[in-house]
Amino acid sequence: MTEVIAIRYHASLGGRSMSTLSLPLPLRRYRCYYRPIILAAAAFLLLGVFWFTSRYPQLLSKAEHVGQALPSMAYGHEVLRIVEDAPWWQRILYGAVNWLDSMKIGMTFGVLFGALLNTFLRYYPLKIGKNLYLNSLKGALVGVPMGVCANCAVPTACGVTRGHGRIEVALGFLFSSPNFNPVVVMMTFMALPWTMSLTKYAIVLLVILVIVPTVIAWLERSKPLKALTVCIVPLASSDCKETFLFVSKELALDYIKNVWMLVKPTVTIMLLASVLADALLTLIP
Incomplete structure (x- = not known):
C-alpha cells in the first residue's frame, strides 16, 4: 500500500509554470509494531544476560567439577561457613542463607522473565490447540534451551499461567528446563551410570508426555477446555496513533x-523453602 504526496511548484520561467509532481512513497506503519519490538528486545536482553553471564558459565563450571564433593545437597558453595560442631539452629540458619545465595541470580531471572511472559501474553495470547499431549510437548521444547534450574523455573512457569497460558504448557516447561538442557544432559551421563541416566530421562519424558496431560484431562473432565486462541498482533487503532513513549x-x-505479583509469592516461598530444606537436612540423619 502506498501513499502519494503531491508537491506543487509554482514558478514563473519565461511565462511557463512547472506542473504538479507526484512522488509515490511506501506507507510505513512502524507505530503499529512498537509493542512487539519493545517486548522482543527486552526478551533478548534478559536471555542474553542470563545465558552468557550466569547460567551457561555456571553449568560449564559444574561440568568441570563433576565427582567433587559439595558442601551440601542444597547448594554448591558457602558464603557462611558451617563448622562441624555448630549448634543445630546455626547450621539451619547458615544453610538457609547459603541456599538463598546460590539461588539469587536464577530466581531473579525467573521472576523478571516470568513477568515479561505475563506481559507478552496479555497482548499476544499463545496459539494453543486442544491436544493436551502436544501442548505439554510444546512447553517442554521451549524449556530445553532455557536451562533454568528447577526452583528458578517456577516463577517463569507462573508467568505463563498468569498470562492465561495453558497449565500443561507451563508444566512441560517446568519439567523440561532443568533436565533437558544439553549441558545438564552431558553432566548427568558423566556423573551417573548410563542405565541410571536413561532411567531418569525416561521417567521425565513419561511425566511430560503422559502424566501431565493425563492429569490435566482428568481435572478438566467436567468442563470444556479453553477456546483456541490465536497469536495476532493487536493494533491500538486503525491509524496506529500511539507514540513510542x-x-x-x-x-x-x-x-x-x-x-510485583511474582515477587510477593516467590520471596515468601523461597524463605520458607530454604529454612525447611535445611532443617530436614540437618535434623534427619
Missing part, C-alpha cells in the same frame, strides 16, 4: 505490576 510507558507499568 506512550507504548513504552504502558508496557513498563504492566511489567512492574507483573514483577
Whole structure:
C-alpha cells in the first residue's frame, strides 16, 4: 500500500509554470509494531544476560567439577561457613542463607522473565490447540534451551499461567528446563551410570508426555477446555496513533505490576523453602 504526496511548484520561467509532481512513497506503519519490538528486545536482553553471564558459565563450571564433593545437597558453595560442631539452629540458619545465595541470580531471572511472559501474553495470547499431549510437548521444547534450574523455573512457569497460558504448557516447561538442557544432559551421563541416566530421562519424558496431560484431562473432565486462541498482533487503532513513549510507558507499568505479583509469592516461598530444606537436612540423619 502506498501513499502519494503531491508537491506543487509554482514558478514563473519565461511565462511557463512547472506542473504538479507526484512522488509515490511506501506507507510505513512502524507505530503499529512498537509493542512487539519493545517486548522482543527486552526478551533478548534478559536471555542474553542470563545465558552468557550466569547460567551457561555456571553449568560449564559444574561440568568441570563433576565427582567433587559439595558442601551440601542444597547448594554448591558457602558464603557462611558451617563448622562441624555448630549448634543445630546455626547450621539451619547458615544453610538457609547459603541456599538463598546460590539461588539469587536464577530466581531473579525467573521472576523478571516470568513477568515479561505475563506481559507478552496479555497482548499476544499463545496459539494453543486442544491436544493436551502436544501442548505439554510444546512447553517442554521451549524449556530445553532455557536451562533454568528447577526452583528458578517456577516463577517463569507462573508467568505463563498468569498470562492465561495453558497449565500443561507451563508444566512441560517446568519439567523440561532443568533436565533437558544439553549441558545438564552431558553432566548427568558423566556423573551417573548410563542405565541410571536413561532411567531418569525416561521417567521425565513419561511425566511430560503422559502424566501431565493425563492429569490435566482428568481435572478438566467436567468442563470444556479453553477456546483456541490465536497469536495476532493487536493494533491500538486503525491509524496506529500511539507514540513510542506512550507504548513504552504502558508496557513498563504492566511489567512492574507483573514483577510485583511474582515477587510477593516467590520471596515468601523461597524463605520458607530454604529454612525447611535445611532443617530436614540437618535434623534427619
